[in-house]
Amino acid sequence: MRVFITGGGGFLGRHLRTALTLAGHSVVAPNSRECDLLRDGALYPWNHERFDRIFHLAAWTQAGDFCLRHPGEQWVRNQRLNTGLLAWWAEQQPQAKLVSIGTSCAYSPELPLTEEHYLDGQPIESLYTYAMTKRMMLIGQRSLAKQYGLKHLTLIPSTLYGPGYHADGRQLHFIFDLIRKILLGGQEGEPVVLWGDGHQRRELIHVADFVRTALQLADTVDNEIVNLGSGAEHSIRDFAALICAEAGYDPAAIQYDTSKYVGARSKCLSIEKLRRLLPEFSPMPLAQGLPPVITWVRDTLLKKSA
Numbered sequence: 001m002r003v004f005i006t007g008g009g010g011f012l013g014r015h016l017r018t019a020l021t022l023a024g025h026s027v028v029a030p031n032s033r034e035c036d037l038l039r040d041g042a043l044y045p046w047n048h049e050r051f052d053r054i055f056h057l058a059a060w061t062q063a064g065d066f067c068l069r070h071p072g073e074q075w076v077r078n079q080r081l082n083t084g085l086l087a088w089w090a091e092q093q094p095q096a097k098l099v100s101i102g103t104s105c106a107y108s109p110e111l112p113l114t115e116e117h118y119l120d121g122q123p124i125e126s127l128y129t130y131a132m133t134k135r136m137m138l139i140g141q142r143s144l145a146k147q148y149g150l151k152h153l154t155l156i157p158s159t160l161y162g163p164g165y166h167a168d169g170r171q172l173h174f175i176f177d178l179i180r181k182i183l184l185g186g187q188e189g190e191p192v193v194l195w196g197d198g199h200q201r202r203e204l205i206h207v208a209d210f211v212r213t214a215l216q217l218a219d220t221v222d223n224e225i226v227n228l229g230s231g232a233e234h235s236i237r238d239f240a241a242l243i244c245a246e247a248g249y250d251p252a253a254i255q256y257d258t259s260k261y262v263g264a265r266s267k268c269l270s271i272e273k274l275r276r277l278l279p280e281f282s283p284m285p286l287a288q289g290l291p292p293v294i295t296w297v298r299d300t301l302l303k304k305s306a
């Protein structure tokens with residue numbers, strides 16, 4: 001199969017590219033310098049090729065309070081890069097099935113996090129623009145598919161974790177930041193201060209589980225939206241306790257700063273649809289997935305920033 005990936009140099013993109021290549025597929029995955037999706041005609045160099053599948057992962061976003069500080073830029077950039085990609089799909093690659101990645105932030109916190117509610121209600125204020133550009137992408141995708149008879153799939157991940165995150169330390173999603181802070185507390189004696197009261201709850205999915213399952217769904221499911229999480233959430237205090245046990249740090253020494261931004265209190269995707277589609281789905285337990293990530297943060301991220 002010939003596969004095109006946008007955002008192929010990102011965290012998920014690198015794992016997906018490796019998995020596809022190992023499975024024997026031919027993969028084209030330009031980074032943003034080779035293919036800046038904000039530039040008109042960025043995808044034209046690949047017009048003459050025929051792809052069987054397009055994975056659209058590129059997005060302009062970061063973790064923490066980034067969305068709160070860049071709502072206007074996020075709207076312009078993400079609308080532009082999504083629209084450019086969708087137009088190229090319909091005009092130049094109509095034979096390809098498009099697999100796009102949405103966000104759990106697009107769900108309204110007032111409603112169940114089930115796929116039929118993805119476009120209902122209001123996303124939380126702090127992530128509003130990012131969330132709405134992801135919703136618009138789904139609408140654009142469905143509209144083009146309807147008019148031109150195209151195949152597509154949208155996957156909604158919970159927060160991804162795994163080794164090999166951004167080694168330059170940018171975009172630290174909460175779990176990487178938690179590990180970094182606790183390791184630094186143990187190694188350097190720095191105070192460990194976590195944002196919020198620690199009772200906010202989060203769900204993680206290991207990037208290996210996500211990639212393997214995404215590829216299965218891409219092969220078998222058409223024109224659907226599917227949540228892809230682990231189906232279990234934990235409090236920040238639970239995550240911290242697990243990391244402390246691995247890192248040899250006393251969890252009672254952690255301070256909680258309730259003046260800091262924490263986003264939603266709780267966020268756990270319903271994975272009933274996923275379990276119906278793939279009854280054998282069995283996500284990696286945290287106790288298995290987390291230790292290699294702690295090792296990666298210690299050996300890569302902290303060494304680079306030392």
Ligand SMILES: NC(=O)c1ccc[n+]([C@@H]2O[C@H](COP(=O)([O-])OP(=O)(O)OC[C@H]3O[C@@H](n4cnc5c(N)ncnc54)[C@H](OP(=O)(O)O)[C@@H]3O)[C@@H](O)[C@H]2O)c1
Nearest residue numbers: 007009010011012031032036037038057058059101159160
């Ligand atoms: N990580 C998560 O927990 C999570 C959760 C839910 C949804 N998602 C979604 O999953 C997708 C992948 O996430 P990720 O964690 O892999 O993010 P990531 O590491 O930040 O990757 C995003 C990619 O988008 C590319 N990009 C940004 N602007 C671009 C542009 N103008 N032209 C071309 N490429 C551009 C970046 O390229 P450069 O690196 O070259 O700048 C980067 O490779 C995103 O759509 C994200 O919204 C992620």
